[in-house]
Amino acid sequence: MTTSLRTVPNRLSKTIHQTSKWGAKYKWGPQETETGMCRLSLSQEDKNVRDWFVKETKSLGCEVKIDQIGNIFAIYPGQKKGPPTGIGSHLDTQPTGGRYDGVLGVLAGLEVLRTFRDNNYTPQYPVAVVNWTNEEGARFPKSIMASSVWAGVSSLKDIYAIKSITDEKPVTVLEALESISYKGKTQANCNENPLKAHFELHIEQGPILEKETKKIGVVTSAQAYSWIGVNLKGRAQHTGTTPMDMRADPFLTAAKMTMAVNEIAERHLGLGSVAELHISPNVVNVIPKTAEFIIDIRHATDVGLENIENDIKRALENIVSDTEVILEFKRLFHNDAAHFDKSCIDIVQESASMIVGENKTIKMLSGAGHDSCSTTNANVPTAMIFIPSKGGISHNPTEYSSPEEIENGFKVLLNTIITYDARRTM
Amino acid sequence: MTTSLRTVPNRLSKTIHQTSKWGAKYKWGPQETETGMCRLSLSQEDKNVRDWFVKETKSLGCEVKIDQIGNIFAIYPGQKKGPPTGIGSHLDTQPTGGRYDGVLGVLAGLEVLRTFRDNNYTPQYPVAVVNWTNEEGARFPKSIMASSVWAGVSSLKDIYAIKSITDEKPVTVLEALESISYKGKTQANCNENPLKAHFELHIEQGPILEKETKKIGVVTSAQAYSWIGVNLKGRAQHTGTTPMDMRADPFLTAAKMTMAVNEIAERHLGLGSVAELHISPNVVNVIPKTAEFIIDIRHATDVGLENIENDIKRALENIVSDTEVILEFKRLFHNDAAHFDKSCIDIVQESASMIVGENKTIKMLSGAGHDSCSTTNANVPTAMIFIPSKGGISHNPTEYSSPEEIENGFKVLLNTIITYDARRTM
Structure with missing residues (x-):
């Protein structure tokens, strides 16, 4: 199937650049958008983008849950009840990071919800956009931190005690959560606050798509x-x-x-x-x-x-x-290697083939770890979508994906969510 | 010949440890003397030890000359006029240095002069103990700095402009000299302020003497x-x-x-x-x-x-x-390799054989550079005397040579100076 929903061209790119004001740093080109980012997890900049994200999703009609480790679940209502179909990634960046790593996945999720709202479209089941806390592990030295708590792989108590390594005066995760008022009441637990599936759009952070001149990577597993x-x-x-x-x-x-x-x-x-x-x-x-x-x-x-x-x-x-x-x-x-869910991968492949042509897609591994590894660990059916990274460069201010590549990724994600939702039976 | 001058046992060791109060740091053992040193060139600690050295040598009857780059020449009068026989090394240390590197050579020179005074001994010709500025190149990144100016290898102007790398607010060599009042009036020039010869007692800073169970290294050249x-x-x-x-x-x-x-x-x-x-x-x-x-x-x-x-x-x-x-x-x-003077080497060998026995001496290279390389460059007949370094360790707080080894080194130096002086004909 292909979606007939109208989309607003390049609105996602604009949102990425508008919200980059919270943490923009390291100018590398003449354009205003040509900077990197430093938006460390649970910092003031992170609070600013979180507050904006909560307000924005609420204005679309979402119910917003904050869990005990600061993960934000913005849940767009469906026609029926049931655990939401998840779209997740992270809004925090490396200390000398770029504008796309993680941010793309969350804001593309938001763009999916905006597209629903624009078209007065109600999915069968709820769709949640999730911002996972401290994926980078840059401020608090534990990457994929909060999604691993949610998945039951890490203990909340241990994680609360981790001290920051980027502050002159180190603070714990718990103190940082409290100081920006993002220690929520929802259980940080995949059984108490479940997702039905998890889809993550991400930049490749490697050179393969560019080298092979492919537009979409259909990610089958993470190393x-x-x-x-x-x-x-x-x-x-x-x-x-x-x-x-x-x-x-x-x-x-x-x-x-x-x-x-x-x-x-x-x-x-x-x-x-x-x-x-x-x-x-x-x-x-x-x-x-x-x-x-x-x-x-x-x-x-x-x-x-x-x-x-x-x-x-x-x-x-x-x-x-x-x-x-x-x-x-x-x-x-x-x-461990995370093997994504075959039916989810198939839907991503189907959507990608439709949108960019099958010969512009490639099945690939994720070299880096992602929050999707946590959801896989939680036995949530998961798949990832990659778009090219210029020069394979990431974790660097010059990290870049073009507006066209971002639009491709968004459309594959949108189609994937609609297709998955349509095929869900509970 | 061997000297019949009475010496005061271990006075040199005591002087080394007493003057280590100016810069003592990095305690590594229970004894008061078991610390390293941080006495950076032209620092307040360096000024303190310099002031003490000037006062001490003046009290022995020395004329003290300070040259334009802060080198101190403490000249003990002889029976005749003529350029002094030099005994030189440096009182500055590495930032995480020990108590012996450099310091031994200057204070052993002082001990030679004290022994002259104690015995009312007047050499044929003047004997100068020289403290060369910034041998370590630690504060101002140019090792063997001021002796190379004196030798005409480096230009005074260039050296004055070198900035410190250990200060929060870098200062130039010239500023540092002025701030501790050690920019002297004597020309920093081996022709204007000549030495007849240069002898330097130094710790080996390597493991060879210890490994070969030798007491004195007769140094023939520097690599x-x-x-x-x-x-x-x-x-x-x-x-x-x-x-x-x-x-x-x-x-x-x-x-x-x-x-x-x-x-x-x-x-x-x-x-x-x-x-x-x-x-x-x-x-x-x-x-x-x-x-x-x-x-x-x-x-x-x-x-x-x-x-x-x-x-x-x-x-x-x-x-x-x-x-x-x-x-x-x-x-x-x-x-370049510095080849020391054959007749100076011979006197060191002769003195060492007499004092510790020929089988406890060894001819060797200096692995490190020393102020004696500068005096060699200035065509001043030069030789060096090494004593063992425990474990070959140097540029480290735990650098160590025993009181007995220090006493051996001093006696070889004393005998060398007296012998050289006795054989001088002008």
Whole structure:
């Protein structure tokens, strides 16, 4: 089926740029819209966009629920009762982020509801647009934070206690929620406050769509990934006075490990990188005493990731075995692969084929984690829609998707929601 | 010859620890003396120790000259006129430094003068103890700074303009000199204010003496060394969404280069390391956009260093050749090998053999640069004496040489000065 609802061209793009005033930063071009964003979760800027979102959705006739962890559910009424069909993503950004990551998904949801209202269209069942709290994990260092509480994967108590890392005076999640009045009364629980399905429109944040000249990515799953923290202890010694064979140089060791991580991940057709590293004292003529870094590994399957992780652990132990460098490592974070729901994926594919032509669509993995991984963990049928990211760039002020690409994504989402709603039987 | 002058046991060690009150920091053990030091050049702490040094040497009958770059020459009179025999090193320390590096050499010089005074001994010719300004290059980023001005290797004007890198509000060398009243009137010039010879007692700052169980290192030369700054530009991309073959990862490139630097230096029997590195944005899930690091390479000979440098440049170009990473490098700093004076070395060897036994001495290179490299550049006959550094550790609060080792070093210096003076003919 295809929807006959009239849409307002580019209203979504305008909304994205209008609401970017709450957090706009890092001007990179002459146009007013050519800036990045810094809208950290539960900050004053986040409060401003949340207040606007609540007001806007209420004016469309939505019931708005705020749950205990600040997730906002704006529920557009249907003809029948039942758990809403969800459209969700997040309004928070990275500290040096762009205008589209997350924001697109929530505001496209809003645009779906506005289109319903414009056309006096009432879906069979309620449709909820969800703004999930702190997906980025930038202010409070736990990504996909609040959707994982809702899904029952993280405990509310533990999450409340997480301290911010971007404030001069750290505050807890609980304190931040209270300070902007977004600690709601609705249970943060997928059983108490359920969704029937979850659809998320998102920028790809990678280069594949652009490279393959596709317009829509039909996302079938999100990769498994792990972060492994590695601490190396060597000896701080003068670079000019310490013979090569009397050194314990943790940065040289880290260099060898970085090469091993890349080689192993590539061999297993996964991804692997070292992108965060701290050496101390970090002075040209003193061999570092310590090197600390985080390994990021990803694979389409859980077993593939496990193979990479095991090979890397063996390689790390091998690399230090003939040195005096002391190795410690531990897994800091892990996410199983999230496999999205076949019937939801099919509806996205169907909608995308209709709107941009089948040959402009591609089935793909999500490399990054998303709130849709939480809804999958909560056994909510889920699918995602990707639009191209210019140059594959994301988590960066210059992150960009064109108005046309945004419009494509919105139309695929709109058609998906209407189709899903029409086929729902309860 | 051996000196018959009476010495006061351990007075030098006591002086080192007493004067450490000006800058003591970083307690690492229960004893009062078990701290490191932070006495940055031309700081208030440096002024305090300078004022004390001037007063102390004047009380011994010295004439004190301060030159235009703050070098202090405390000149003990001889029986005849003539350029003084120099004993020099530096009273400034690293920001997280120890109690011995540099300080030992100046205060051992003072102890030589005190011993002269105690014994009513007048050398043939004047003996000057010199405190060279900013040897460490820690506050003002130019090591061996003021002795290189005196030697005519650096221009006074250029050096005056260098800005501090450790102050919240940077100041120039000239401003700092004026603010502590150590911009003197004596020409900072080895021709106008000459030395006849230069002897420097120093801690080894490396592990060789300890490993070989030797008590005195007779230093024959200081290594050639170069610092090469490398800037790598890649692409900041999401680690989860960017296929391995579409990345331009400057940190992976830096890792390969670090391994190459180590291998090449080792092959040429030199030293090579990467100990200072900055990656940006330095976030676990964003491939760095840039990696900047400094290569430190050293060799006993100038030609050996040149071979290492050429091989490294070829290797760097090779490593980036099949990537999209952009490489820029330039030599930031270079010092030719400094070959000390044969007759000065012979006197040190003679004195050391007499005092600790020939089998407890070893001829060695200096791995680090010292003010003695400047005096060599000024064609002043120069030699250095090393005592062991515990664990080879230096530029670190736990830097340590025992009272006995200090006493050995002092006695070798005393005997060297008396012997040199006795053999001087003008």
